[in-house]
Amino acid sequence: MNTTPTLAWTEEGRPVTARWRSEAGVMPPRRVEVVDDTVTADEAYHLACGGTALLYRGDYQNARQLLQAMARRVDRPPHRPRRKPAAKGEAALASPADAFHKHRMAQAQRARILGMVLIPLDADYGIPLRRAPEVRDACTEAWGTPDATPSVASLREILGLIGAHEWRKKGVPIAPLAASIHPWYGVYSPVRGEYLQLIDQAPLPAKTLAFDIGTGTGVIAAVLARRGVQQVVGTERDARALACARENISRLGYDRAVKIVEADLFPEGKAPLIVCNPPWVxxxxxxxxxxxxxxxxxxxxKGFLNGLAAHLSPGGEGWLILSDLAEHLGLRTRETLLSWIHGAGLVVLARHDVRPHHPKAGDANDPLHAARSAEVTSLWRLGVRPA
Structure with a gap:
């Protein structure tokens, strides 16, 4: 049975279908209206908010400008009538967790609305619109070799593919490597350099062997190899990340020191150093x-903490790279984290902290500014608790 999603619409009085592409797994819109350069931003915004997608048949650069105009409308603060100050005893201000969830809902709604501007693609990933850029390489990197089938995707996703392609070409400079890492589409880019600084400076318990759990682009494995660790095993379960890490390790010349393997968390065996930078939120x-x-x-x-003791060599250390942003957002407490460490039979040997340097930490207009401005990234050095 063919499970490839398709988009259906009516154009010039006849039904049309094409393959629907969405890396995020968004279902194809049920209602589609064909538009061109005459559509206004207000009309497009109204249609998108109502669940109607707009298949663009005009000028590509005009489609980009339309998307930008719609984004300004999405981001416009809603008009709210003035309210009287809360009386004593009334509900307090929203908690950090409530503010976070409201922000995430707004982000999802924004993505849904802006994802309603659609762009056609030829069977070879060419865009049949005036002044359209060449996107074949970007699409091939994300979607694979063209399958000779015309398709449709959101303009927002196409722009994401183009941006990822440019990052992959020029790379992300990594100070501890004195070189760049080249992230693939769909593999998280190591733009938060402060945690790499921690890994580059923490005292190594040994230089014989290290595991890098969830290696991603391979950047941590490469930093450890540059520090002189003789053998590093990086693990991943995502096929795209596995290929990305292997390419980066080869590009940097660490093929002999670093091995990238497919595994769910830990590889086989034990090591005196095991590093993990899990998702923080x-x-x-x-x-x-x-x-x-x-x-x-x-x-x-929790999977890393619960499996760490069984994979550490005697006297070894597990390095947990973790931001405390979740704590400031009210999504996890420090006491909870410490209880998980203790429950896994581990003990905290030391902790190294650094403040983040990313732009949002100083952006007072960011909805989560209070949490971001207080954020600290830590390298927790963990050992097995004595029996």
């Missing part, structure tokens, strides 16, 4: 790329 991801940030019910974090 216990919440549901809205898109595949967000799995590197959001970890429902802290599943990966």
């Amino acid at each position: 216990p919440a549901k991801a809205n898109a595949p790329i967000e799995h590197a940030i959001y970890d429902p019910d802290s599943q990966m974090l």
